[in-house]
Amino acid sequence: AQSVTQLDSQVPVFEEAPVELRCNYSSSVSVYLFWYVQYPNQGLQLLLKYLSGSTLVKGINGFEAEFNKSQTSFHLRKPSVHISDTAEYFCAVSKGDKIIFGKGTRLHILP
Amino acid sequence: DADVTQTPRNRITKTGKRIMLECSQTKGHDRMYWYRQDPGLGLRLIYYSFDVKDINKGEISDGYSVSRQAQAKFSLSLESAIPNQTALYFCATSGGGPVYEQYFGPGTRLTVT
Numbered sequence: 001a002q003s004v005t006q007l008d009s010q011v012p013v014f015e016e017a018p019v020e021l022r023c024n025y026s027s028s029v030s031v032y033l034f035w036y037v038q039y040p041n042q043g044l045q046l047l048l049k050y051l052s053g054s055t056l057v058k059g060i061n062g063f064e065a066e067f068n069k070s071q072t073s074f075h076l077r078k079p080s081v082h083i084s085d086t087a088e089y090f091c092a093v094s095k096g097d098k099i100i101f102g103k104g105t106r107l108h109i110l111p
Numbered sequence: 112d113a114d115v116t117q118t119p120r121n122r123i124t125k126t127g128k129r130i131m132l133e134c135s136q137t138k139g140h141d142r143m144y145w146y147r148q149d150p151g152l153g154l155r156l157i158y159y160s161f162d163v164k165d166i167n168k169g170e171i172s173d174g175y176s177v178s179r180q181a182q183a184k185f186s187l188s189l190e191s192a193i194p195n196q197t198a199l200y201f202c203a204t205s206g207g208g209p210v211y212e213q214y215f216g217p218g219t220r221l222t223v224t
Contacts, residue, residue: 009151032209043115043201043215044154051210090153094209097161098169101146103153 004093006102013081014110021076021105023091032094033074035065036101039087047089050074061085083109114138115216117202123222124192132187132219134202142206143185144213145169145177148199157200160185192223 007022036044048059055067065076091102115136146154156169158177178186202216
């Protein structure tokens, strides 16, 4: 079975501070991994994805994620957050022809 | 214009009523999906379709049905709405398998009283 666990439901962080949103997956086979972002009152949009190759993946808006096969993790990072990063972030893993989403992590940016 | 549109954006209905949520896309994608979002539960797949003649159940299809009227249109119906179907519903499309990005509509907020 394939599933994804987001370890934090909410993460508060001060503006201009770094942030890490944690994601672990369970899978016995090769996986494709994704991070999607949902801004308030909007649908989801893709931040970045890992398919193969380099384990460090860069996405939009200064975000990056690192695929760690030994720890089955795909944590999302940004070195300096902005108020506009306030959103809910979803980690997702491929399952056959479908994608399974985590429960989401709300990022709160503190002034 | 948005690539994926959903109508209505908000709907309040009563228990037992039939309701249809509509989704249209201009991306030319074959694959379309309906998800439900509940606070703290993330997105759960209701139904998906890989082409006009292909309809598949997702993890929470009970109480829902779908119709793929054309490549660009995929509707979700609640035959007899119940309060625990109150949620945010998203339609999405993709150009292929899981390596392809899914493009989401803006969502329909449904309240069943």
